[in-house]
Amino acid sequence: MSTTRRINLDHSAGKQVDPRVTEAMLPYMNAYCGNPSSLHTLGQEAKRALEDARAKVAALVDAEKKESIIFTSGATESNNLAIKGIAYRYKDRGTRLITSNVEHMSVVNPIKYLSTKGFETLFLPVDKYGFVILEKLEKELTDKTTLVSIVYANGEIGTVEPIQEISKIVHSKGAYLHVDGTAACGQIPIDVKKEGIDLLTVSSNDMYGPKGVGALYVKEGIRLEPQLHGGGQERGIRSGTENLPGIVGFGKAAEIAKNEISKESARLTKLRDRFIDGLLKPIPYSFLNGHPTRRLPDNVSVRYSFIEGESMLLSLDLEGVFASSGSACTAKTLEPSHVLLAIGLKHEEAHGSLMFTLGKENTEEDVDFAVSLMPNIVKRLRAMSPLTPKELNE
């Protein structure tokens, strides 16, 4: 607005597509315009590109074979397909579905929808860091439970769930484990075989691929009730002509992520911790949301008492710094984030949350600049707030 500076610290909302990805996609919007279902050369070239991308996404999550990857239109569709697909396919075995209180809306809402269709659904509580309470999961699992859906790492507060432990519990009762890997995949290594994941949601844009494409890993032997019926693409599970440029780009993004994950993850973790320190140390009544170490390398979620998140993010925006808030006021609903309430924050604490998500192009200078702005922003808003204790304004 009043500045030409643009520092994106809101990467979970949207990421730049990696230039290597854009380059890989272009031919599939031009010369290689074929349909993978066609038998002629043009179609077969497209088919090869499709399968090549499938292999790359499979490799990123250590899937047993590339056929375990189903391409979708993104994480929301993958989550819907996993949840409704399992619930309906195995409803004769049982109708109990379990998830947690800190899931993305594309998990929460399909589960809520199914609760109106004769399914018995349960949202597990979490502790103050956002970890699913495992004893509660053990207690609530019955042999009528067909699916448990848990996020790999929380996109809002960064907490990485103990998926391997959760998987052991879930499998002890014969249920399937769906994991929403949207925020985590490409950022931290995921091994579906080792971690015992039956279904995994993967998003392209979250790893610098194009928007509008995602995948669902489905372990061999697991069947899904299709949610889109049509020409029978994607083994009949997800009909519709493949979004080939998008899928090729997604494949390239997955390949790059696999090669660069360890270096980038270490870099971001260092940057994240520098950022958190800078945001909290100089300002009283400031707190970290989520766990200090078992968190995503890109996630910085903090809260400041007595003030509200949207007014903080507007103040940052005026300086060309882009962030996000856990407050109602930035969303379409009036309630603050259900994730922040689930970790036990009071409404007014949740309203005072501010979230940053780091990305590839962010540097120490970006983070230090944002840090340098916060004391004055907080001071100004606290001076305006009737909740601020008098001594803080002196």
Next chain:
Amino acid sequence: MYTQKVMEHFKNPRNMGEISDADGVGTVGNPVCGDLMTIYIKVKDGRLEDIKFKTFGCGSAIATSSMITELAKGKTLEEGLKITRGNVADELGGLPPVKMHCSNLAADALHAAIEDYRKRQKAKEVNK
């Protein structure tokens, strides 16, 4: 999302602060909903001689608080009571629909402050 006018009031809020010896104080909202505002008024000869605000809330909560102090300053109490939520939003060039209810409480806070002033006056009369 916000008009330039809203942002201008957000950046440079008018009449922000407290009046320690206010003649009337009105608080509306709730930190649970994310918006809480307090309006302080000083009344002289039936007019709003001075008015200040304190607000916890989003950009539009701050901008509407600032705007109401501008609209109300110098007006008679009756005129103050006639200022509506709609007037405040219009003067700011409009507010996003989602903000119209939750964050447009400034008129209510002003009305509450005027009611508080009248209540205090009545109490004074009775005690005379």
